[in-house]
Amino acid sequence: MRSAHTVEHVRAAEARLMARLPEGALMQRAAAGLAYAVLDLLGSAYGRRALLLVGSGDNGGDALYAGALLARRGVQVQAWLLSERAHPGGVAALRAAGGHTITGGPDRPDVVVDGIVGIGGRGGLRADAVAALATVPGVPIVAVDTPSGVGVDTGELDGPHVTATVTVTFGTHKVAHLVDPAAAACGVVHLVDIGLDLPDAPVESLQPEDVAALLPRPHGEVQKYQRGVVGVRAGSAQYPGAALLSVAGASSGLCGMVRYVGDAAVADQVRQAHPEVVGPGQVQAWVVGSGGGEHAGDELRAALADGVPTVIDADALGHVDGAVPAPAVLTPHAGELARMLGAERSEIEARPLAHARHAAAAYDCVVLLKGRHTLVASPGGRVRATTTGTPWLASAGAGDVLGGLVGALLAAGLTPYDAASVGSWLHGTAATLAARRGPLVAGDVARALPAAVRSLPGW
Structure with missing residues (x-):
């Protein structure tokens, strides 16, 4: 560390x-x-x-x-x-x-x-x-x-x-x-x-040895349900790509199963791209918000009603108005956090540590503030800074992949603080691996996640 x-x-x-x-x-x-x-x-x-x-x-x-x-x-x-x-x-x-x-x-x-x-x-x-x-x-x-x-x-x-x-x-x-x-x-x-x-x-800032020690690894006679099931409530008819990318991040192999709940037409696209993904059922964690549009608030309320850890991203962030009633990870960028806190984006970018800590305390949950050095803040004030990544990661949809990945880690049993910081580290490392041959798009990051895991000491 x-x-x-x-x-x-x-x-x-x-x-x-x-x-x-x-x-x-x-x-x-x-x-x-x-x-x-x-x-x-x-x-x-x-x-x-x-x-x-x-x-x-x-x-x-x-x-x-x-x-x-x-x-x-x-x-x-x-x-x-x-x-x-x-x-x-x-x-x-x-x-x-x-x-x-x-x-x-x-x-x-x-x-x-x-x-x-x-x-x-x-x-x-x-x-x-x-x-x-x-x-x-x-x-x-x-x-x-x-x-x-x-x-x-x-x-x-x-x-x-x-x-x-x-x-x-x-x-x-x-x-x-x-x-x-x-x-x-x-x-x-x-x-x-x-x-x-x-x-x-x-x-603190996680190093490869820390990530290797925190990352869940299946052993013995474990079966898929024991490895965790993550549900994804993302995308819409207007933004189907958000669902595909959120599911791509969740389907990185780090939990046992991914369920998709959403628009029927979008669900068909998800199943075509990810045949291992199944429909509604019990989950150990939810990912909500990316591309959700006008239905994001309803999807957030449905997810929080289960009382399981939840990643709240993108459109769903606008429906968070106080302490979150379930273990949660909020994943705003500076502009989204500015809207949540009633501040200017320039204020968030000038004082990201202070604002991430303030938001974590105000919403009583972990806040993952995306940026060049992403900050993961806990309600108690502890913070982890992610120093992996590449400027090529500033690409549409990369945050959707991150949300799905963090959700998979929550389902696999990590705490919100560890899931957010480990997920951010792996996301940045995957982007660095994917960018070795030049520019990347969000899907490249999702496909590089297994290689990022294999790069860890002892894996």
Whole structure:
């Protein structure tokens, strides 16, 4: 599990560790990891140029000590001191190693190290930092811990900020590394282990080993009903494709049976495309809403009357007006959640973590907020961020496949929180596999789901 902790958690863990270590040892660990990451990006050391942008915080100290290590390897290092309170030990170490401090007019570097603002900073960058960055356009940036100016605990952006090529973080990921829009500013995130002892994280990201452990796998004398039956109430005469794609996601083989309930003509199309799908009967989970049109409200009420876990998607979301009376997963994109909460889409996109948590509490169910990094929020505040996927996944009908997949996992026995996060991870991985040869459509994602499962460790 990739864990993302808050600044408070990190600071407390660092204080406990520093009490057991010689003075400065923790910063030296961080600086060594940072220096190696910069060298990896540069590809070589001798004669290369590095510019350190240094503020007054400890990450400025990390940058300076890393600069000293780089200078000893033959890198020409300049440190632009943006504060009179730059770390004095770091400044001395850099100068002793042959590096130079400046207050403007840098040589054109091969790499910039962002040590401007530490993880305790608030708000966007000051004007002097913005001006310094403007002198090195197009140069790759390695951010220390998080890109300066981003909301470390929120994943939000509030003014000018650094957009990094690589972010080197220490001890644990921070929320900004996993949650957009800040995560998009981090580039590739490299974690350096510095020995922190941390509590459970408020934001997590599943890794392949986690998905493999959570995914139901049939054993022994199991029969199809024991593996779970999912019902799909989706599509309409106007939108039959939504039914076909929802069923395609549900028919990925991860539960024992799929039932389709809907328009007779659509049901015929579903059976032609998926002959293994059967008609009405008892289910362990429902998927409702995609392409449901004017009948989506009736279908939602019928599904919720069964009291089984339910995926509520698309048209059915407009009929959710309070706490959901059954275990449920809501699957809105930013526009749909904006309508549900009476907000603007831009507000949801600017603060997705806050809004996903608010919606999960308001509707007393799991909310899967679709996006570049999809967020799965529980009513208690826990969140998982999905980092699998590809831009090609922004394709009509892909959400229908996701809803069916999550429904199958609910029927197979996963909790709504696990079903939503595992389903989102597999959906993104399937899209990545399907897009290896170029563009994709939603049906390609459904067909790639078995391959996504086979890619897991131990499968």
